[in-house]
Amino acid sequence: MKKLLLVMLSVALIFAFAACAPADNGDTALDEPQALTADTIIIGHIHINDEAEQGYSTAHINAINKMAETLGIPAEHVIGKYNIKEDSSCDTALRELVEAGCNIIFCDSFGHEDYMLEVAEQYPDVYFCHATGNQAAASGLENVANFFGKVFEARYLSGIVAGMATDSNKLGYVTAQEFPECVSGLSAFYLGARSVNADATMSIIYTNTWYDVTAETQAAQALIDSGADVLGQHADSTATQGAAEANHVYGVGYNTDMGVAAPNATLCSVVWDWSPAYIHFVQALLEGNDPGRDWSGDLASGMVDIVYNDALLDTLDNAAEIRAAVDAARAGIIDGSIKVFAGPLYDNEGNEVVAEGDFFDESGVASAPSWFHILEGVTVIR
Numbered sequence: 001m002k003k004l005l006l007v008m009l010s011v012a013l014i015f016a017f018a019a020c021a022p023a024d025n026g027d028t029a030l031d032e033p034q035a036l037t038a039d040t041i042i043i044g045h046i047h048i049n050d051e052a053e054q055g056y057s058t059a060h061i062n063a064i065n066k067m068a069e070t071l072g073i074p075a076e077h078v079i080g081k082y083n084i085k086e087d088s089s090c091d092t093a094l095r096e097l098v099e100a101g102c103n104i105i106f107c108d109s110f111g112h113e114d115y116m117l118e119v120a121e122q123y124p125d126v127y128f129c130h131a132t133g134n135q136a137a138a139s140g141l142e143n144v145a146n147f148f149g150k151v152f153e154a155r156y157l158s159g160i161v162a163g164m165a166t167d168s169n170k171l172g173y174v175t176a177q178e179f180p181e182c183v184s185g186l187s188a189f190y191l192g193a194r195s196v197n198a199d200a201t202m203s204i205i206y207t208n209t210w211y212d213v214t215a216e217t218q219a220a221q222a223l224i225d226s227g228a229d230v231l232g233q234h235a236d237s238t239a240t241q242g243a244a245e246a247n248h249v250y251g252v253g254y255n256t257d258m259g260v261a262a263p264n265a266t267l268c269s270v271v272w273d274w275s276p277a278y279i280h281f282v283q284a285l286l287e288g289n290d291p292g293r294d295w296s297g298d299l300a301s302g303m304v305d306i307v308y309n310d311a312l313l314d315t316l317d318n319a320a321e322i323r324a325a326v327d328a329a330r331a332g333i334i335d336g337s338i339k340v341f342a343g344p345l346y347d348n349e350g351n352e353v354v355a356e357g358d359f360f361d362e363s364g365v366a367s368a369p370s371w372f373h374i375l376e377g378v379t380v381i382r
Helices: 002-020 056-071 088-099 110-122 151-165 180-196 213-225 239-246 275-286 319-335
Strands: 043-046 078-081 104-107 127-131 144-149 170-175 201-206 230-234 250-255 266-272 294-297 304-308 352-354 378-380
Touching: 043 056, 043 088, 056 078, 056 250, 056 266, 056 275, 078 088, 088 104, 088 110, 104 110, 104 275, 110 127, 110 144, 127 275, 144 275, 151 180, 151 230, 151 250, 151 266, 151 304, 151 319, 170 180, 170 213, 180 201, 180 230, 180 319, 180 378, 201 213, 213 230, 213 239, 230 239, 239 250, 239 266, 275 294
Parallel strands: 043 078, 043 104, 104 127, 127 144, 144 294, 170 201, 170 230, 201 378, 230 250, 250 266
Antiparallel strands: 266 304
């Protein structure tokens, strides 16, 4: 009886070990991460607004679509979350995209970054990319990155248009936040104007929000009432351009071609093509490469530029001179002979912030802007 029991136990152990042992059937690679392809990768993207704004998020959505088309990503593998504000709804959206199987997730607004970093730490196998942020490199996480572009270069060109179009020599600028990204842009716009019009001054109003049609309209109106006859903007809607058109003054749009929304006011627009950034990150994953912690594009790469509203610009007597001045400045920026933040520069309290013969290398070390000086000749109304 004992002998029979031992035999039965031995047989049971043999079957148990056989069940636990890996099968030698060539399927062991299933335990290893599978290489991503255009047909298998799933991409998530989160936006603070949607296409209806015709501005910032619209530019990102257009770039996502261009990236997918360029790389052959099926539309059903690209999942968008829209009107996600800079609050806990971002955390929820990120987790929903992870649960949907996304391999890479993009966020487009500055205030999304803290939520992204928290979720990224919990999901190291998912790559997270954030536009306009500045924390990825210092986070210690290998699955996060920031990206931006040297939009100040295009801002400078648009300032040339404004400086040569103004009759009053008073420019206005509606801007969202008292924050380096915004201050860098308005300063470059003003420097562009001053490069062709030494008499130009500028007043600015902060709306303290990225997107608020009413606040942007009110700010634009206040600037027009103060005498500004050309308005620039760092705000996500077309409201500033609409106010310019309603008051028969000129405007310079931002993010997308706002001449479509205000054809009788918008002389040109500073525009983004974010697709090089999206292509960079997704293509790196498809090729099995590390996309890096930070990425930046510029005027030379086509990530930023200006587009003219030709029909309106050509009504100006000096349209040809404006185009020539912009072309010369573009060439100088690209070949390095023009530095946008070249000294001597003074702030609006008279302090020298860049010495003569020197220049501030904006976005030279990291993609996120860091210029935070209000220049001499610029007045903050509120």
